[in-house]
Amino acid sequence: MTATKGLEGIVAATSSISSIHDGVLAYRGINIDDLAERASFEEAAYLLWYGKLPTQTQLAFLQQQLSDFAPIPEPLLAQLKLFPSDANTMAVLRTAVSALALYDENANDISRESNQIKAIKLQAQIPTIIAAFARIREGKEPLAPLQNVSIAHNFLYMMTGEEPDVVAVKALDQALVLHADHELNASTFSARVTIATLSDIYSGITAAIGTLKGPLHGGANEAVMKMLSEIGSLDNVEPYILNKIANREKIMGFGHRVYKNGDPRAKHLQKMSRQLGLLKGDSTLFEMSSRIEELVTGQKGLRPNVDFYSASVYTMLGIPSDLFTPIFAISRLSGWSAHILEQLDDNRIIRPRAEYTGLINQKYIPIDLR
Ligand SMILES: CC(=O)SCCNC(=O)CCNC(=O)[C@H](O)C(C)(C)COP(=O)(O)OP(=O)(O)OC[C@H]1O[C@@H](n2cnc3c(N)ncnc32)[C@H](O)[C@@H]1OP(=O)(O)O
Ligand SMILES: O=C([O-])CC(=O)C(=O)O
Numbered sequence: 001m002t003a004t005k006g007l008e009g010i011v012a013a014t015s016s017i018s019s020i021h022d023g024v025l026a027y028r029g030i031n032i033d034d035l036a037e038r039a040s041f042e043e044a045a046y047l048l049w050y051g052k053l054p055t056q057t058q059l060a061f062l063q064q065q066l067s068d069f070a071p072i073p074e075p076l077l078a079q080l081k082l083f084p085s086d087a088n089t090m091a092v093l094r095t096a097v098s099a100l101a102l103y104d105e106n107a108n109d110i111s112r113e114s115n116q117i118k119a120i121k122l123q124a125q126i127p128t129i130i131a132a133f134a135r136i137r138e139g140k141e142p143l144a145p146l147q148n149v150s151i152a153h154n155f156l157y158m159m160t161g162e163e164p165d166v167v168a169v170k171a172l173d174q175a176l177v178l179h180a181d182h183e184l185n186a187s188t189f190s191a192r193v194t195i196a197t198l199s200d201i202y203s204g205i206t207a208a209i210g211t212l213k214g215p216l217h218g219g220a221n222e223a224v225m226k227m228l229s230e231i232g233s234l235d236n237v238e239p240y241i242l243n244k245i246a247n248r249e250k251i252m253g254f255g256h257r258v259y260k261n262g263d264p265r266a267k268h269l270q271k272m273s274r275q276l277g278l279l280k281g282d283s284t285l286f287e288m289s290s291r292i293e294e295l296v297t298g299q300k301g302l303r304p305n306v307d308f309y310s311a312s313v314y315t316m317l318g319i320p321s322d323l324f325t326p327i328f329a330i331s332r333l334s335g336w337s338a339h340i341l342e343q344l345d346d347n348r349i350i351r352p353r354a355e356y357t358g359l360i361n362q363k364y365i366p367i368d369l370r
Helices: 032-038 041-050 056-069 074-082 089-103 112-136 151-160 166-179 186-195 201-212 220-231 234-246 266-280 284-300 306-316 321-345
Strands: 018-021 024-027
Touching: 024 032, 024 041, 032 166, 041 056, 041 112, 041 151, 041 166, 041 321, 056 112, 074 089, 074 112, 089 112, 089 201, 089 321, 112 151, 112 201, 112 321, 151 166, 151 321, 166 266, 166 306, 166 321, 186 201, 186 321, 201 321, 220 234, 220 284, 220 306, 220 321, 234 284, 266 284, 266 306, 284 306, 306 321
Parallel strands: none
Antiparallel strands: 018 024
């Protein structure tokens, strides 16, 4: 038995949700470029869950369900107020999603019907949790979700208390479409491993949130913003990046296990970053990001991934950097839950083997002789 480090190249599941072939990403067979330009996040989520695009009536029904489910239980809201105001936002989300199970009398029902409803509930409640904590930590009262607006609109409203402008809603909505699913990435794998033991959807999503948090995965978007802040100015990009390259340090937002010729989602976020800079009349973050890309691609051959330009996009939308990864979770909840449903449709426990590299034939030494 020989292990493959990081399971590179190992095909560990069959799936009909999203595919990556020759650098092309598709949800249920529809190219991400098409979806990014034309679909709303709610349509993309429907597509991932049900396998086809919704009709007007189906979309309106989903929108109504999302509105109905968006408020979170009062005891959970009370708990959010008890959390330290400087708590890590992904830890808050992980804890809050786990706690949601306590207020759902059907939490342990893993039938398809029950999980499908819970997926929609979680899709509606996660933005409310994040926005509520973002306000509570600033000493503000959380806001009740609006009825019949998109998730992107509602999230921006619940975070700021103001009606968001249409450009901001469109940009966030498109970012949510782009992040919704990505084949067997680490957090989705986590969700599938957890549900495959016949645990429950809350456990699967909690595990996935914990996995997304890491800076080698979803946490990279926040790390990119930290890097941009450290660099501080366009003039400082070159010395900063060249120094990182010389020291063989990781540059966050670059590289990918599956894409070696570029992440197809990055160009959409790059375009959005350019457009938002022009609209705001301040393209500093976009220009710094472009210069970083030029250097890292030129010197290391590494291309930006989905997390790179999302950092400047979210910052230009006025979103604090520690909400970037929670926003990724809002979007990826749709993919995680679709994978949980798919895993349970044809389940087998996921239990690979390890290549043992430790000592063998050791004798037990009694404690007084050690
Ligand atoms: C949504 C997402 O999860 S997208 C990914 C977000 N994560 C990041 O942006 C963090 C930075 N990137 C990375 O750490 C990696 O590229 C990962 C985690 C995304 C992929 O990891 P792997 O598939 O194991 O990397 P891979 O085997 O392709 O790396 C090849 C070489 O490139 C180097 N490399 C890869 N990414 C980077 C980077 N961002 N900066 C510097 N060097 C890098 C590796 O160190 C390795 O060098 P070595 O052969 O000298 O050891
Ligand atoms: O697929 C991966 O390894 C990481 C990624 O890009 C994602 O989860 O969107």
